Amino acid sequence: MSRTTRTSQVRAEIRRFLAVRPVQIGELDLTGEGAALRPGPGGPPVTSGPVFVLVRREGRPVGTLLGEVPEGTDPKATLRELAEQMGKDGPLGSSDRTTAQPPPYTTVVIATRERTGKLVHALDSMLAQDHPRFEIVVVDNAPVTGATRDLVREKYAERVRYVCEPVPGLAIAHNRGVAAARGEVVAFTDDDVVADPRWLTELTSPFTADPGLGCTTGLILPARLSTPAQVLLESHGGFSKGFVPRTYDPAEPPADEPLFPFTAGRFGSGAGMAFRTRVLREVRGFDPATGAGTPARGGDDLYGFVRVLAHGYRLHYTPYALVWHHHRETWRDLETQAYGYGAGLGAYLTAVLVNSPGLIPGFLARLPKGVLYARTLTASREADEARPAPAGPGAHGERDHPWPRRLSRLQRRGMLYGPVGYLRARWALRAARVRGAAR
Incomplete structure (x- = not known):
């Protein structure tokens, strides 16, 4: 395809994108x-x-x-x-409640960087949780101002602990939060969410019922659908994993997941996840060369999921633990997100294999299907361009708005870059340690 043709195609995609209500x-x-x-x-x-x-x-x-x-x-x-x-x-899930023991004492970790306008809403929703015993730790990651520290100390000093992590990177910030955690369970969410009042109780109660559970994830829905970018993302599934609870057990790999556990994106997302604290420490936390703020661009949450499963612990998804997420707002945001999502996938797979070489035989056995899956992940979206765009997003998992080819191409480029980004991040961390030791 010539540059002129591709440019015309992108312009047409943007015009169609801007017409979304x-x-x-x-x-x-x-x-x-x-x-x-x-x-x-x-x-x-x-x-x-x-x-x-x-x-x-x-x-x-x-x-x-x-x-x-x-x-x-x-x-x-x-x-x-x-x-x-x-x-x-028949598509609605069940609201049946089971008798449960009190949820465990929990530490909620929120990593942030210079986004106090969003953070205040996230913290207010955390303080409204109905969980009986929990603490909140805000990790200020590589701050350039004192705005986050001042917000916590002036408005939330009695309920929120402030921790500063000078090294940039979401995984590094999360690991700092794990080190500071006092809870039996450590839960993570983002600074751009609003949590449902029962989010923390629903997310952590499964740990009491299942001693072999290492991780839980929850439901993520859009807080706003006011821009074309937000509508488009949610039309293609957003971050939701559906309304049926599910437990993933490495001792009984799911028959409908032939790439298990390497399709970690199916398990949940970092905006709503929790780990048994001793288990997360046992697997040595998140790889510091992954995550937003590093050359790897993402993949830290997926890495954590696979590491927990690889150590024999179960992972449970519950749709009852809900957070409302503020999706990105512009076309440029979507381009950045598509590339970063692909890069994170490549980076986390590289991280898993580097840190868990015992998984390499299983990964190689699944590689042919994995390549097909990576292609299908974006090609299926491209095929949807022939379909007319409706007035708004459809049910989760349906592809009701055409997904622009440019975003698919960016995601594939990101996948190819991911291993390079991960190695660059490792080298940068190693160089930083050397400089620190020399001082």
Whole structure:
């Protein structure tokens, strides 16, 4: 393809991208005979137009739907009818509760860097958690100002511990948080989320019920769908892993996951994850040469998942542990994210094999399927360009908006760069240690 043709194609993709309509966020609880409709976190009341709805029963997330509220109609009645019809068709999850012992004492780690405007909302949502015993540690990663330190000390000094980590990198910041953790479980989330009040309880309770559990992950939904970038990302699944709880056991590899455990992105994301503290320390935490803020660009959470599974511990995904995530807002953000996501995949696989050479035979055996999977991951999105774009995002996992070829190409380039980025990050860390020892 010539440069001129490719440039024209990208421009056409951007024009189509800019035509995507914003979508409202709402929550609909179907408990009992009635229904309660409220806006998403911090959003305005739901009115006419397209609405992305989280459906709950007894407060628990059980599904999502995209509804169109006609002008002049009651949004709650319209969306309730859609939700009840969806329930008859069978896709809604279960809200059944099981009797559980109190969740373990937990440390919540939030790594941040110069984003106090977002951090304040994340911390407020943490302090509203219904978990009976937990602490919060904010790790200020390579700060250039004292803004984060001042925020914590002036507004949250009695409930939040402040820790400074001067070396940049998300994995390094998370490891600093692990070192400071006092809890039996250590949970991680990002500074750009708003956590549901039961997030921490739902995320950590499984550790009490299962002594062999090493890690849990939770549900991540969009806090806003106000820009084309946010709508496009969520239309292609976003960060959600569905509404069915699932446990991954290395002793019984799942039949529907032939690349297990190397498709770690299926298990969850770093915006909502928790580890048994002694297990995370046993596997030596996160690889410091991975994660945002390093040449590797990402992959630190995926590395942690695979390391825990490789050591024989189970991983559990629960849709009841919900955080609302602020997706990136612009086309340029999506380009950066696509490349970084691919780079993180390549980097974490390299990190796993470098640090766990015993996994190399299994990885090589799965390599042919892995190459096909990597190609399918982006090619399937390219094929969707022939489909017309609807008014808003569809259900999780459906590809309702055309995924631009440019983003697919950037993701593949990132995958190829990932191993190089990881090695560069290792060399940079080694050089920094040498300089530090020489002082």
